[in-house]
Amino acid sequence: xxxxxxSSFCCGRKLEHILPTATSISxxxxxxxxxxxxxITFDHPMTKEHYLSFAAYVKSDRVFLNRLYPEQSPTCRFxxxxxxxxxxxxxxxxxxxxxxxx
Ligand SMILES: [Fe+2]
Numbered sequence: 001x002x003x004x005x006x007s008s009f010c011c012g013r014k015l016e017h018i019l020p021t022a023t024s025i026s027x028x029x030x031x032x033x034x035x036x037x038x039x040i041t042f043d044h045p046m047t048k049e050h051y052l053s054f055a056a057y058v059k060s061d062r063v064f065l066n067r068l069y070p071e072q073s074p075t076c077r078f079x080x081x082x083x084x085x086x087x088x089x090x091x092x093x094x095x096x097x098x099x100x101x102x
Pocket of ligand 1: 044050051090091092093
């Protein structure tokens with residue numbers, strides 16, 4: 001029986017683990033409440049060479065994922081809930097987590 005880490009594959013490619021880095025480099029964010037959502041704007045470039053590729057709001061029992069694309073606005077929406085953590089992934093700087101998330 002193997003006790004090693006399980007590997008995950010997608011479209012034939014092995015998926016790598018990514019761990020959140022220090023929050024000192026996390027882009028500044030502003031949060032507004034619009035209808036039943038948080039509307040979040042990140043202060044971050046969205047060029048083809050340097051952009052945010054996703055933002056995720058993770059709770060113990062659910063995950064909300066917003067895919068983001070270069071040359072579009074660095075914004076996303078999540079349903080208003082409490083107790084989750086906000087993660088953002090930059091293709092240059094990696095994954096950051098906001099400690100005092102929404
Ligand atoms: Fe970045």
